[in-house]
């Protein structure tokens with residue numbers, strides 16, 4: 531078996547949070563919190579997730595635009611193929627340990643393309659010089675040779691060699707992204723990391739650029755790490771996809787399988803948000819409410835449990851899943867002081883309704899999508915009793931009461947990775963008991 535071009539193991543990037551006059555560290559934003567994946571030669575791996583999941587931080591940590599907090603990034607390109615581990619277990623191709631010279635060489639072999647092509651160019655530099663700049667930096671002093679290489683590349687990305695002397699403002703967004711691709715290719719890299727390369731472009735132009743990336747990948751034998759928040763873009767361009775949520779990879783597998791047989795509820799929810807003519811690929815109707823929580827204080831257990839539509843019910847309980855989700859949301863809102871009984875009273879009165887205790891309870895049921903009666907005596911009692919405590923002005927006790935009575939395993943246990951088929955893994959407690967993935971050596 532050939533070695534992957536890139537092997538990322540347990541990569542972490544934690545940003546320190548500092549406070550006070552002594553700038554003391556009081557916590558950390560765990561933007562990337564232990565991710566592992568490989569990219570084979572010629573392969574495109576997608577990294578998908580909502581805004582704030584840590585995709586860009588992952589990309590810039592891989593390429594060392596940011597210094598990773600921990601983990602290993604083994605890059606076997608640039609003539610560094612077939613290296614073996616050192617006796618002390620470190621790897622000679624570990625980018626995180628490269629010195630300046632090795633880093634410079636690595637940056638020849640791994641290039642980045644960013645979302646906004648407009649801000650990636652100096653408006654005073656011709657696009658030919660912008661594309662050729664890296665050749666100069668990396669030692670090619672013959673400017674006629676540089677020009678010939680750049681003109682050829684401009685043609686390969688669908689522009690003309692005659693565009694060499696033109697300036698960025700003379701080009702559209704799509705054309706600028708073509709120029710950015712030419713610039714990324716000029717040093718003949720093995721890997722391109724593209725961070726949302728089409729999301730700033732019109733939909734009609736997106737397809738053209740995706741198809742260009744596809745062609746270039748084939749022509750140049752490139753590997754790609756392709757970052758996007760958009761599942762439909764991922765489907766068009768990627769071979770495999772890693773789904774990222776709050777600093778972690780929750781599912782990884784071949785694109786075809788992930789689209790037809792998603793295993794993690796977060797993947798289902800992302801898929802559900804794209805319109806598709808293929809009924810097999812649609813898991814419609816799942817609404818991802820709210821936003822990704824802060825990585826400073828991620829939820830316990832499975833990080834997705836606070837938004838998950840499949841969150842597990844306690845042993846022996848079998849109530850309507852929407853009621854269960856609603857009850858957990860209610861518990862969370864009470865715990866964080868976001869249920870304001872006075873406000874409910876006022877809004878009932880403003881609507882011409884008498885704010886009786888019963889009306890307030892009904893209003894809360896509606897607000898949290900909890901049915902008229904939860905089909906489990908204990909849970910129904912937990913709800914009504916906590917509302918009674920809130921009505922009595924005892925919010926703290928209501929919070930404690932719900933915490934004791936409304937619990938899900940998903941908040942308590944960190945899910946292990948489960949293998950569904952070769953190459954397809956996810957981390958969800960619902961699959962516990964099925965074959966676990968081989969332990970990741972970097973997790974030790």
Ligand SMILES: Nc1ncnc2c1ncn2[C@@H]1O[C@H](COP(=O)(O)OP(=O)(O)OP(=O)(O)O)[C@@H](O)[C@H]1O
Nearest residue numbers: 545559561580581582583584585586587588824825
């Ligand atoms: N320098 C920083 N200091 C503290 N927190 C940061 C820093 N940079 C990013 N973060 C936090 O890390 C998390 C991940 O951010 P990141 O930009 O990597 O996510 P993303 O998935 O790429 O989202 P987007 O598509 O919006 O860029 C976010 O919560 C963000 O606020």
